[in-house]
Amino acid sequence: MHYKQPSQLQAVVLDWAGTVVDFGSFAPTQIFVEAFAEFGVAVSLQEARGPMGMGKWDHIRTLCNEPQIADRYHAVFGRLPTDDDVTALYERFMPLQIEKIALHSALIPGALNTINGLRDKGLKIGSCSGYPAVVMEKVVELARKNGYVTDHVVATDEVPNGRPHPAQALANVIALGISDVAACVKVDDTWPGILEGRSAGMWTVALTCSGNALGLTYEEFKDLSLEELAEERARIIKMFEGSRPHYLIDTIVDLPAVIEDINARLARGETPQGS
Known part of the structure; x- marks a missing residue:
């Protein structure tokens, strides 16, 4: 052969x-902004777009690794975001995504x-x-x-x-x-x-x-x-x-x-x- x-x-x-x-x-990016906001951490739409294309947990982990976002998280919680924190954000992201996916x-x-x-x-x-x-x-x-x-x-x-x-x-x-x-x-x-x-x-x-x-x-x-x-x-x-x-x-x-x-x-x- x-x-x-x-x-x-x-x-x-x-x-x-x-x-x-x-x-x-817009569907995935806007929801990242909203999910972080519910934890009191500001993330801009432009920042949320950075890792787009990755799986959503990995996307959130990548955002949390960004120095400016990590600093904002630290200012709210007194620590840098751990994998458990990423999972908590992901678990909030998911129902928001399902709820609003029809909008886009x-x-x-x-x-x-x-x-x-x-x-x-x-x-x-x-x-x-x-x-x-x-x-x-x-x-x-x-x-x-x-x-x-x-x-x-x-x-x-x-x-x-x-x-x-x-x-x-x-x-x-x-x-x-x-x-x-x-x-x-x-x-x-x-x-x-x-x-x-x-x-x-x-x-x-x-x-x-x-x-x-x-x-x-x-x-x-x-x-x-x-x-x-x-x-x-x-x-x-x-x-x-x-x-x-x-x-x-x-x-x-x-x-x-x-x-x-x-x-x-x-x-x-x-x-x-x-x-």
Whole structure:
């Protein structure tokens, strides 16, 4: 037997918030702010966005490790936040998240038509998220009501290690029956999600405008001047540099052209690991 490289893509593995739903990725970030506030610790929306893409416990731990946030916590409790404190914050975060997830459940404009077009080309649609399973259950239910159903979903607490580890992406490969990781593309709006795809050996596409990096509503995004948009794109592209995405696009609406280009590269013998 000889190894035969795939000649075209078989699956797209999509993130959720900021990629397919919740333009600007407000559902998770706003709840972090509220959860910390209930403990008397101020965290700005911008600070909350920093570790976006990680599992939520890890996200809170990372925030608590930030010197300025640790100092605020110390000022309130007289100690630096321990793992037990992180768990207490997480346990407050979870019911808030479930309670308010519907407020930011709208599909990103054009996402459903784009995904249906990918299905028409024979691509399977996998998905994963930094949300735990109890939140994903609600997210999936809301998306179904809006017409979006994936072929598979992997929550962050359904694998040994969440992002930036490759486990969630690889769980999709197994569940979808994909023959080669090089036949998959991971689409995400965060650097941990891009590292996840890279570590899994997939093609990767970073979204610059629909998610956490830009952090604007769709209306605010559309109201940006050409100069403002160019400045924001430049900032976000620099932010993604370390995770080395193969492609950067504004929103999922721009994905079909990327899929065509990847298929052309696969047909020429190129691989994601070699790019």
